Amino acid sequence: MAGRLQDKVALITGAGQGIGEAIARAFVAEGARVVVAERNAETGQRIANEIGALFVGCDVTVQADIEAAVTAADQRFGRIDVLVNNAGANVFHRPLEMPRSEWARCMALDLEAAWAMSEAVLPGMRKRGAGSIINIASTHGFKIIPHTFPYPVAKHGLIGLTRSLGIEFAAEGIRVNAIAPGYIETEIARAYWAGFPDPEAERKRAMAIHPPGRIGRPEEVAMTAVFLASDEAPFINAETIVIDGGRSALYHD
Numbered sequence: 001m002a003g004r005l006q007d008k009v010a011l012i013t014g015a016g017q018g019i020g021e022a023i024a025r026a027f028v029a030e031g032a033r034v035v036v037a038e039r040n041a042e043t044g045q046r047i048a049n050e051i052g053a054l055f056v057g058c059d060v061t062v063q064a065d066i067e068a069a070v071t072a073a074d075q076r077f078g079r080i081d082v083l084v085n086n087a088g089a090n091v092f093h094r095p096l097e098m099p100r101s102e103w104a105r106c107m108a109l110d111l112e113a114a115w116a117m118s119e120a121v122l123p124g125m126r127k128r129g130a131g132s133i134i135n136i137a138s139t140h141g142f143k144i145i146p147h148t149f150p151y152p153v154a155k156h157g158l159i160g161l162t163r164s165l166g167i168e169f170a171a172e173g174i175r176v177n178a179i180a181p182g183y184i185e186t187e188i189a190r191a192y193w194a195g196f197p198d199p200e201a202e203r204k205r206a207m208a209i210h211p212p213g214r215i216g217r218p219e220e221v222a223m224t225a226v227f228l229a230s231d232e233a234p235f236i237n238a239e240t241i242v243i244d245g246g247r248s249a250l251y252h253d
């Protein structure tokens with residue numbers, strides 16, 4: 001039986017672990033041909049080998065790497081149908097205690113890289129009159145947790161980028177959407193808990209503040225990415241789908 005992404009070519013950034021890895025696995029399972037564009041050669045190559053994807057070493061904050069990744073994908077598969085801008089990292093500070101270089105690092109990775117990747121793949125998508133771009137934003141894209149500056153500034157911007165590009169290219173058959181995961185159990189989350197005196201207590205607290213009594217799983221984000229990348233979402237554009245178990249709809253406990 002044909003998969004939901006049969007023969008689509010998808011380039012996924014930061015797919016060496018976490019949410020990106022789960023998306024790469026789910027895409028391959030649905031019949032896509034996947035390019036793992038990852039800065040970390042060890043994780044990226046391992047995942048690509050495991051799932052039969054093409055690994056391309058790519059730091060998404062380096063323009064030459066972006067161009068090389070898109071060229072490698074084009075050479076191997078002839079096109080890119082789906083771009084998933086997933087690479088990102090928490091950059092959390094109290095605003096007035098933040099070195100200015102941290103602002104630049106956060107904006108380069110969590111916002112500008114998504115535009116730079118889109119800029120590189122959009123000409124091909126326009127030529128074919130089809131394409132889907134999926135930006136992995138965050139609930140930080142519309143909610144604020146104190147002392148996480150400037151990550152939410154970048155993620156608000158990423159949702160703005162999604163809406164803006166979604167409108168710009170809609171008439172050319174290209175859809176641009178975002179996914180806003182809430183708390184998802186990945187290395188980012190585990191590293192965050194590890195920073196507390198009692199990591200297990202912080203993990204339990206994270207579970208308790210979510211209406212379903214747990215946080216999310218990377219595979220649950222991947223399911224939505226499959227949907228948005230597929231032909232099942234032809235009229236969903238410039239939209240952000242929240243995956244947080246209802247947490248952001250809760251006023252307070």
Ligand code: NDP
Binds near residue numbers: 014087088139181
């Ligand atoms: P992880 O840190 O587990 O994975 C991120 C991956 O991206 C790593 O493999 C990392 O490689 C790679 N990466 C980092 N910087 C670059 C770069 N410059 N170029 C290419 N690859 C890079 O993160 P998650 O899976 O948790 O997060 C993925 C996305 O989801 C991010 O955009 C994040 O902001 C977002 N998100 C995550 C949530 C969560 O709770 N986990 C919640 C909401 C949003 P390396 O090993 O070299 O660091």
